[in-house]
Amino acid sequence: MANETHSLGAIDMWHRTVIQGENWTGELSTQLRREVPPMASWIVRGGCAVQCQHCIFPEEGPKAFAPRISEEVILSLLAQLSEGDNGRRTLVHEGRQLLPWQVPIMAAAKRAGHSVTVINNGQYATPAMLALCEREGLRLDALDVSIDGPERIHNQQRNEFGTGKTVPAWAWAMKGLAEGRRIADKLTSLFTLTSLTSEYVAETGRIAGDLVEQWHISPLTVRPGIEHMAPTEAQMAEALNQLAGLQLENTEIHLRSYSLAGFIALSKAIGIETVRKALPKADVTYNGIVLDVGFTKLHFYPKSLQCNETVVVDADAWWRLPFSVAHTLGQLEAGVSAEGEDLTHFSIAPLSAELDVAEVYARSVETWWKAIGLKSFNEERDAVGRLLG
Numbered sequence: 022m023a024n025e026t027h028s029l030g031a032i033d034m035w036h037r038t039v040i041q042g043e044n045w046t047g048e049l050s051t052q053l054r055r056e057v058p059p060m061a062s063w064i065v066r067g068g069c070a071v072q073c074q075h076c077i078f079p080e081e082g083p084k085a086f087a088p089r090i091s092e093e094v095i096l097s098l099l100a101q102l103s104e105g106d107n108g109r110r111t112l113v114h115e116g117r118q119l120l121p122w123q124v125p126i127m128a129a130a131k132r133a134g135h136s137v138t139v140i141n142n143g144q145y146a147t148p149a150m151l152a153l154c155e156r157e158g159l160r161l162d163a164l165d166v167s168i169d170g171p172e173r174i175h176n177q178q179r180n181e182f183g184t185g186k187t188v189p190a191w192a193w194a195m196k197g198l199a200e201g202r203r204i205a206d207k208l209t210s211l212f213t214l215t216s217l218t219s220e221y222v223a224e225t226g227r228i229a230g231d232l233v234e235q236w237h238i239s240p241l242t243v244r245p246g247i248e249h250m251a252p253t254e255a256q257m258a259e260a261l262n263q264l265a266g267l268q269l270e271n272t273e274i275h276l277r278s279y280s281l282a283g284f285i286a287l288s289k290a291i292g293i294e295t296v297r298k299a300l301p302k303a304d305v306t307y308n309g310i311v312l313d314v315g316f317t318k319l320h321f322y323p324k325s326l327q328c329n330e331t332v333v334v335d336a337d338a339w340w341r342l343p344f345s346v347a348h349t350l351g352q353l354e355a356g357v358s359a360e361g362e363d364l365t366h367f368s369i370a371p372l373s374a375e376l377d378v379a380e381v382y383a384r385s386v387e388t389w390w391k392a393i394g395l396k397s398f399n400e401e402r403d404a405v406g407r408l409l410g
């Protein structure tokens with residue numbers, strides 16, 4: 022095995038151990054520490070105006086911990102990332118508010134040859150913001166605006182930050198998608214599968230099919246307080262049944278799970294025998310596996326490898342590793358979550374142009390693997406082992 026180690030990524034080692042019954046557990050954590058992510062997730066502001074009930078971002082007001090990040094610092098971070106599957110590093114502005122001062126920085130990242138994408142609730146699409154993007158020559162590689170059901174259902178899940186009042190979220194999303202082609206090469210949309218949305222899969226898919234090139238469906242990642250939003254087995258089966266009957270001419274459909282619970286629930290709804298046959302033949306991507314389950318491709322991203330996906334840049338100029346957006350920066354600084362959970366395995370610090378990304382990444386992963394990564398890996402191996410029988 023040792024001779025093969027250098028040609029295998031952590032995901033290959035995960036696949037060989039969890040699915041093929043080999044044992045690469047020791048090498049996997051060493052390899053993971055070398056795999057600097059190909060992406061930086063720029064999140065910056067708390068308090069998204071729509072507050073989706075299934076949102077993984079905690080409610081928090083605007084942050085004022087640090088000065089605005091500079092173009093120099095963002096470019097230095099991006100230059101130190103790995104190249105992704107597309108041969109480029111990616112800056113993704115992840116949800117919440119897109120602010121005017123961020124546009125020239127994203128334009129500079131694009132000029133430097135990086136891929137730049139934006140996830141937004143549609144509120145970006147003001148005349149002033151569209152004009153600014155055009156003036157700065159910012160052409161996004163992709164823009165993602167979520168649609169979670171038809172208008173009534175989409176709006177029902179969204180309330181104004183701080184007041185709880187309903188907001189015209191559907192109108193914002195539709196405007197964001199309608200104007201998206203002015204600033205983006207590709208439009209995508211994410212549908213979160215919950216107990217509220219499961220019966221609207223086909224209807225939402227047809228709406229998305231008229232608007233975007235890629236439609237992503239993903240079961241919600243359960244967090245404390247929203248357990249009731251997880252679809253039941255019957256709702257999951259109904260959702261998958263609708264998906265199997267859906268034909269979209271110009272839109273790719275991707276079914277994805279970022280949690281083990283979601284993957285197991287989807288596997289049960291698809292049929293254990295189908296998943297059992299597909300698992301040994303699964304394709305391996307940078308940090309996930311892709312199963313051909315007949316009517317669609319099922320992507321699964323194991324939590325044990327989640328650290329190599331992205332470097333989160335938050336509170337204007339702080340990095341945090343690994344992916345930990347379910348917690349506020351204040352909680353991460355204190356080392357304890359709102360529920361009293363220990364968070365000291367996450368690493369955070371101000372970002373600077375002098376930061377050695379490979380060094381802090383390796384160190385952060387080592388700490389996180391001991392507390393969370395190995396435990397997640399063992400859970401994945403046990404659960405997939407049970408699926409394989």
Ligand code: SF4
Pocket residue numbers: 069070071072073075076077078116117141142167
């Ligand atoms: S649009 Fe995104 S960031 Fe905003 S509340 Fe919904 S899921 Fe959260």
